[in-house]
Amino acid sequence: MNLNIAVLPGDGIGPEIVDQALKVTQAICDKFGHSLSHKQALVGACAIDAVGNPYPDTTHDLCMASDAVLFGAIGAPKYDNDPSAKVRPEQGLLAMRKKLGLYANIRPVTTFASLIHKSPLRKDLVEGADFMCIRELTGGIYFGSPQGRSEDGLTAYDTCVYTVEEIQRIVRLAYKYAQQRSNKLCIVDKANVLATSRLWRQVSQEIEKEFPNVETEYMFVDNAAMQIIQCPKRFDVMVTENMFGDILTDEASVITGSLGMLPSASVGIHTSVFEPIHGSYPQAAGKDIANPLATILSAALMFEYAFKLMDEGKLIREAVDASMAAGIVTEDIASDGKSHKTSEVGKWIVDYIANKK
Ligand code: IPM
Numbered sequence: 001m002n003l004n005i006a007v008l009p010g011d012g013i014g015p016e017i018v019d020q021a022l023k024v025t026q027a028i029c030d031k032f033g034h035s036l037s038h039k040q041a042l043v044g045a046c047a048i049d050a051v052g053n054p055y056p057d058t059t060h061d062l063c064m065a066s067d068a069v070l071f072g073a074i075g076a077p078k079y080d081n082d083p084s085a086k087v088r089p090e091q092g093l094l095a096m097r098k099k100l101g102l103y104a105n106i107r108p109v110t111t112f113a114s115l116i117h118k119s120p121l122r123k124d125l126v127e128g129a130d131f132m133c134i135r136e137l138t139g140g141i142y143f144g145s146p147q148g149r150s151e152d153g154l155t156a157y158d159t160c161v162y163t164v165e166e167i168q169r170i171v172r173l174a175y176k177y178a179q180q181r182s183n184k185l186c187i188v189d190k191a192n193v194l195a196t197s198r199l200w201r202q203v204s205q206e207i208e209k210e211f212p213n214v215e216t217e218y219m220f221v222d223n224a225a226m227q228i229i230q231c232p233k234r235f236d237v238m239v240t241e242n243m244f245g246d247i248l249t250d251e252a253s254v255i256t257g258s259l260g261m262l263p264s265a266s267v268g269i270h271t272s273v274f275e276p277i278h279g280s281y282p283q284a285a286g287k288d289i290a291n292p293l294a295t296i297l298s299a300a301l302m303f304e305y306a307f308k309l310m311d312e313g314k315l316i317r318e319a320v321d322a323s324m325a326a327g328i329v330t331e332d333i334a335s336d337g338k339s340h341k342t343s344e345v346g347k348w349i350v351d352y353i354a355n356k357k
C-alpha cells in the first residue's frame with residue numbers, strides 16, 4: 001500500500017516526538033512492504049513566526065492532499081503570558097480541526113501494567129481501566145460566536161452553540177463505537193444548567209431509540225469528573241461536548257500513570273489527524289527527554305483508522321509494551337532513576353519492529 005502522510009511537528013517538543021513516530025511509521029512500512037511518502041508543514045507558533053499565520057493555506061492544502069496527518073503539539077509560553085496577543089498558536093490547531101471538518105476526537109484511555117505504580121490512584125481502582133472518550137471537536141464554546149470583549153474592555157464573553165445536526169452526528173458515531181465494544185454508552189452533559197446540554201439530551205434520547213441494544217446512561221459532567229477518579233472501571237464509551245471532553249480527558253489520562261502516554265484520532269469529513277493528547281511541554285523542548293509514546297501510539301491509530309492496517313497498528317502497540325517492560329522509557333515514567341532519551345526510546349522501538357520475526 002502507498003501511504004501518503006502530512007507531518008505537522010508544531011512547537012516545543014513536537015518535532016522530537018514526531019521524529020520518533022515517523023521513524024516507527026517508516027519501520028512498519030518497511031516491515032510490511034508499504035511505501036511511505038511524507039511531507040512536512042508548519043503549524044502553531046513556528047508558523048506565526050515564519051509567515052504570521054498559525055495554520056497557513058499551504059499547510060491546509062498539504063493536509064487536504066494527504067491520506068492522514070501526523071501531528072505533534074502546539075503552544076509557546078510567549079503567547080500564554082500575553083493575553084493581548086492577536087494571533088495565538090492554538091488558533092492554528094482549532095482552524096485545522098474546523099477546516100478539515102474533524103468533528104470527532106477519539107481518545108482511548110488504557111492502563112499499562114508497568115505504569116500502574118505511577119498512577120495517583122490506588123492500584124485496585126485503576127488496574128484494568130479501559131474506556132474511550134469521544135469528544136465533539138468542532139462546536140461548542142470553542143467556536144461559538146460572539147466571543148470577545150465589550151468596547152470598554154470590562155466585560156468578556158464566549159458563546160456555547162450546538163445545532164441538532166452537530167449533536168446527531170457525534171452521538172451516532174459514539175453509538176457505533178459502543179456497539180463495537182461493550183454496548184454501553186455514557187452521555188455526559190450539564191443539562192441541569194445549560195441550554196446546549198438540554199438540546200444534547202433531547203437529541204440523544206431520540207437517537208437512543210435507533211440503538212436499542214446499547215445501554216445508555218446520562219451523566220452530569222461534574223459527577224463524571226468525580227467518577228473517573230472514584231471508579232474509572234465503570235466507564236466504557238463516553239461521549240461529550242468539546243470543552244467537557246478536553247477537561248475530562250486530561251483528567252482521565254493521568255489516572256493511567258502519565259499524560260505522556262495517551263494518543264488520539266480526530267476524524268470527520270476530510271483527512272484524519274493523529275496526535276498525542278498532551279501539549280508542547282516547552283520546558284523540555286530540544287532536550288531529548290520528552291516521552292514519545294503518545295505520538296508513537298497515535299501512529300498506531302493512524303495505521304488502524306486511516307489505512308485499516310490492523311496488524312501494523314498492533315505491532316506498534318506490542319513494541320511499545322515491550323519497550324516499557326524492558327525499562328526503555330523516558331524520565332517521566334522511569335523507575336529507579338534509570339531513564340532513556342526520547343531518541344533512544346524511538347530507536348529501541350524501531351529495532352524491535354525490524355527484528356520481529
Ligand atoms: C487538546 C488541547 C487543545 C484543546 C488546545 C491546545 C487548544 O488542549 O487538544 O486537548 O483545548 O483542544
Ligand code: MG
Nearest residue numbers: 246247250277
Ligand atoms: Mg486538552
